Structures are given as structure tokens and as C-alpha cells.
Amino acid sequence: xxxxxxxxxxxxxxxxxxxxxxxxxxxxxxxxxxxxxxxxxxxxxxxxxxxxxxxxxxxxxxxxxxxxxxxxxxxxxxxxxxxxxxxxxxxxxxxxxxxxxxxxxxxxxxxxxxxxxxxxxxxxxxxxxxxxxxxxxxxxxxxxxxxxxxxxxxxxxxxxxxxxxxxxxxxxxxxxxxxxxxxxxxxxxxxxxxxxxxxxxxxxxxxxxxxxxxxxxxxxxxxxxxxxxxxxxxxxxxxxxxxxxxxxxxxxxxxxxxxxxxxx
Amino acid sequence: xxxxxxxxxxxxxxxxxxxxxxxxxxxxxxxxxxxxxxxxxxxxxxxxxxxxxxxxxxxxxxxxxxxxxxxxxxxxxxxxxxxxxxxxxxxxxxxxxxxxxxxxxxxxxxxxxxxxxxxxxxxxxxxxxxxxxxxxxxxxxxxxxxxxxxxxxxxxxxxxxxxxxxxxxxxxxxxxxxxxxxxxxxxxxxxxxxxxxxxxxxxxxxxxxxxxxxxxxxx
Numbered sequence: 001x002x003x004x005x006x007x008x009x010x011x012x013x014x015x016x017x018x019x020x021x022x023x024x025x026x027x028x029x030x031x032x033x034x035x036x037x038x039x040x041x042x043x044x045x046x047x048x049x050x051x052x053x054x055x056x057x058x059x060x061x062x063x064x065x066x067x068x069x070x071x072x073x074x075x076x077x078x079x080x081x082x083x084x085x086x087x088x089x090x091x092x093x094x095x096x097x098x099x100x101x102x103x104x105x106x107x108x109x110x111x112x113x114x115x116x117x118x119x120x121x122x123x124x125x126x127x128x129x130x131x132x133x134x135x136x137x138x139x140x141x142x143x144x145x146x147x148x149x150x151x152x153x154x155x156x157x158x159x160x161x162x163x164x165x166x167x168x169x170x171x172x173x174x175x176x177x178x179x180x181x182x183x184x185x186x187x188x189x190x191x192x193x194x195x196x197x198x199x200x201x202x203x204x205x206x207x208x209x210x211x212x213x214x215x216x217x218x219x220x221x222x223x224x225x226x227x228x229x230x231x232x233x234x235x236x237x238x239x240x241x242x243x244x245x246x247x248x249x250x251x252x253x254x255x256x257x258x259x260x261x262x263x264x
Numbered sequence: 265x266x267x268x269x270x271x272x273x274x275x276x277x278x279x280x281x282x283x284x285x286x287x288x289x290x291x292x293x294x295x296x297x298x299x300x301x302x303x304x305x306x307x308x309x310x311x312x313x314x315x316x317x318x319x320x321x322x323x324x325x326x327x328x329x330x331x332x333x334x335x336x337x338x339x340x341x342x343x344x345x346x347x348x349x350x351x352x353x354x355x356x357x358x359x360x361x362x363x364x365x366x367x368x369x370x371x372x373x374x375x376x377x378x379x380x381x382x383x384x385x386x387x388x389x390x391x392x393x394x395x396x397x398x399x400x401x402x403x404x405x406x407x408x409x410x411x412x413x414x415x416x417x418x419x420x421x422x423x424x425x426x427x428x429x430x431x432x433x434x435x436x437x438x439x440x441x442x443x444x445x446x447x448x449x450x451x452x453x454x455x456x457x458x459x460x461x462x463x464x465x466x467x468x469x470x471x472x473x474x475x476x477x478x479x480x481x482x483x
Contacts (some may be wrong), residue, residue, distance in 0.1 A: 157373035
């Protein structure tokens with residue numbers, strides 16, 4: 001029996017879909033059998049980020065309405081043997097499915113997969129209720145902005161009301177320079193307000209935008225900093241102890257030389 | 265909260281005891297009473313004459329509220345109210361309750377509201393977007409980042425104190441203050457807010473005994 005994890009945030013645009021795609025792919029990289037479920041009905045994106053848009057034949061609503069079998073709607077990833085996507089419908093809206101039906105579908109998927117990653121839509125209405133219905137665990141994504149932290153806080157409260165205790169936190173798009181100058185909320189500050197366990201921090205990386213546009217998950221590249229951050233997060237989900245990423249840039253040669261001479 | 269029974273019915277030697285929740289909204293209580301008597305427990309309550317004992321717990325009930333309950337029970341011919349156990353408003357029991365402190369803990373997150381009657385000691389944080397309200401004083405052992413409203417029923421003698429105070433808004437009685445706009449400080453530690461001459465003031469907690477010599481009230 002697998003584990004269903006919902007990725008949520010409350011606020012839009014903080015990187016839920018990117019996080020879902022990268023955690024899903026990173027878990028597949030670790031050899032796990034993973035399915036990603038897009039519950040953002042009407043505004044589906046996960047297929048685009050994964051580069052699987054043109055392979056969609058059936059979607060979540062087709063499954064729930066009985067127009068196809070669950071296995072028919074699953075899209076196999078082009079890179080991994082054991083990574084699948086269940087896309088959302090683009091022509092319907094959030095009311096096209098009920099939490100009970102999502103719960104049933106996720107329950108079916110848990111029998112065949114080790115991880116079911118559920119990408120939640122923004123907001124706290126019907127779409128949110130659908131997404132959290134079948135989940136065993138939750139990951140809350142936020143960015144170091146007051147508005148995003150406020151919404152994350154609201155969502156944590158709602159998750160707890162839905163019986164999803166102890167959600168984990170990912171702080172996305174951290175900018176080292178702004179953090180240093182104190183213009184951006186600090187990691188410690190956010191964690192102390194939200195009072196939940198930190199699963200990982202992801203630095204702001206232009207490479208992520210490039211990847212999303214080409215339909216290639218960031219984690220596929222072994223060099224980008226965001227990629228390493230997502231790989232670390234996947235390892236923590238699997239139970240490994242991985243220290244938090246150091247945000248400072250690696251010291252350059254000149255800095256090292258200066259240090260030797262006691263000038264740094 | 266909704267899953268908790270507001271009305272619990274227990275059988276005793278000489279009839280039934282209706283134990284009524286003393287924290288919930290009174291209308292919710294009446295509604296559940298009606299539901300229980302008319303729907304779920306209808307069959308079980310029909311039959312021979314049964315004596316009923318009502319227990320209101322710590323809820324202060326007025327005569328009018330009692331009549332409402334009596335009326336609901338009275339619709340069932342076989343139920344006869346034998347005793348009503350409650351504290352009267354303004355009875356010594358209530359005063360004692362107000363003088364005491366309700367202790368609550370947890371986190372009041374954005375979008376959540378916690379209301380308490382009387383003085384409250386809150387162990388935990390109140391986050392931005394969350395609110396903690398009380399008819400008496402508010403003491404927070406933790407961070408107050410959201411809204412706190414003390415003396416919500418109009419008591420401007422009430423105070424709000426917190427180990428870490430960085431509120432979005434403070435209200436005491438009908439006085440509203442927006443720190444840091446008004447105080448010129450972002451956050452304070454171990455301070456308390458009170459109302460003086462219709463204006464909200466803030467001071468170090470060790471000055472509390474000067475500003476409100478009678479606080480906290482002795483039980």
C-alpha cells in the first residue's frame with residue numbers, strides 16, 4: 001500500500017506544480033514507483049511541466065465519470081518506466097468531481113504505486129477539498145513573502161481540520177542576496193510562525209523556469225541548485241537525514257586566496 | 265467540534281438526565297435538542313411517563329432560555345421535567361468563574377478565531393490573520409502576531425499581555441489600536457496593553473501592578 005501526499009499552498013504561483021513535478025521525478029529517480037495526480041481541473045499544468053501534454057487521451061474526470069478505466073487514463077512518463085501522470089480535465093471545473101470520488105481513485109492508485117503525489121489547485125474551495133480528500137500526508141509550499149506565509153498558515157489550519165496532522169513545509173524561491181540583506185523573510189522566521197517541520201528549502205533558480213518551459217523536470221539536471229534541493233527533499237521523504245542546503249555561494253578562488261593571507 | 269454531542273442523555277434510577285453542553289452556542293443546543301427528541305431518539309423516548317432532570321453545567325441561563333428548553337421537552341407528553349440544575353446569571357458561581365482563568369493552548373492560525381469567556385491564559389501563538397477574543401483579560405505565553413480583543417463585551421478595564429507582542433491589531437472593549445503605526449515600535453517583549461482615558465497604552469509587564477493594582481483577580 002502506497003502513500004498519498006498532497007502538495008498545497010493556498011496562494012497561487014508559489015510553485016506547487018513545479019514542486020509536485022520535481023518531487024515525483026526525484027522519487028522516480030530513487031527507483032520508486034510514482035504516480036502524480038493533477039487535481040487542478042480547468043487549469044491543468046502538471047502535464048505541461050512534465051512535457052506530457054500531447055499524450056493525454058483520458059483524464060481524471062473521465063475516470064470518475066466512468067468513461068474509461070483508471071489504467072487507461074494513466075500516462076507513462078517518457079523518461080522513467082515507473083513514473084505516471086493522471087492528468088486533470090481542462091474543459092470542466094472543480095465541481096466536476098467530488099472529494100469522495102477523488103478519495104476512491106487515490107485509494108485505487110495507492111494499491112499499485114509506492115507514492116501518489118497530488119498536485120492541489122490554489123485556493124481553499126472545492127478544488128482544495130477534492131485534492132486533500134484522499135491524502136495521507138501533506139506538504140505545504142510557501143515562498144518568503146508575507147502573503148504566501150499568511151495563506152500557508154490558513155491552509156495548515158484547514159489541513160488539520162481535515163485530519164491531516166503534521167504537514168511538512170517547503171520554502172521555495174529563496175534569494176540568497178535578499179535574505180542576507182534582510183529584505184526577505186528568513187527561513188527561521190517563517191518556520192517559527194508556521195510551527196511545522198521544515199522538509200526543505202529551494203533556492204530561486206532561473207533554470208527552473210527554463211525547464212518548465214521545455215517540459216523537462218528540473219531534477220533531471222545534476223548541476224542546478226534547485227535540482228539538488230528537490231533531490232534532497234525526495235531523500236528526506238524516503239526517510240534519509242540530509243542536512244539543509246547551504247545557501248551561500250561556493251567561495252571563489254580569490255576569496256580562498258585572500259583567506260589564506262588573512263585578508264578575507 | 266460539530267461531532268461532539270451537545271446534548272447527552274443518560275438514564276438514571278428515576279428517569280433521564282439531559283446533560284447540556286455549557287460552551288456552545290445556545291441556538292445550536294436548542295437545535296440539537298429538537299433533533300434528538302424528534303428524530304433520532306423519537307422511538308426510545310416514546311412510552312411511559314419519564315422524569316427528566318436538566319443539567320445546564322456552567323452556562324448562565326435566563327428564564328426565557330429555560331422556557332425554550334421546557335417548551336421543546338413539553339411537546340413530548342411522556343417527558344416530565346423534575347429538576348433543572350443551573351447557575352443563575354450573576355450568581356456567586358459565575359463571579360468565581362470570571363475571576364478564574366481559562367487555560368487554552370495550541371496555535372490560532374490565519375482564519376481561525378478562538379473566543380473565551382472570562383480571563384484567558386493562552387499557551388501558544390496567535391498568527392497573523394487569527395484572532396483571540398475574550399470577555400476578560402488575555403494573557404499570552406507565546407507570540408501574538410494576529411488580533412487580540414480583550415473585554416469584548418465592553419470592559420475597557422481589561423488588558424492584553426504577551427511574551428512577544430507583534431500584533432496586527434489590538435482591541436480592548438471598543439478601543440482599537442493599530443500597532444506599530446501608533447506605537448512606533450515593531451514588536452515588544454513582555455509588555456501589556458491597557459486603556460487609559462480612552463486611548464490604548466502599552467507598558468512593561470512589571471508595571472502591571474501599578475496600572476491595574478487589582479490584577480490578576482484573586483479567585
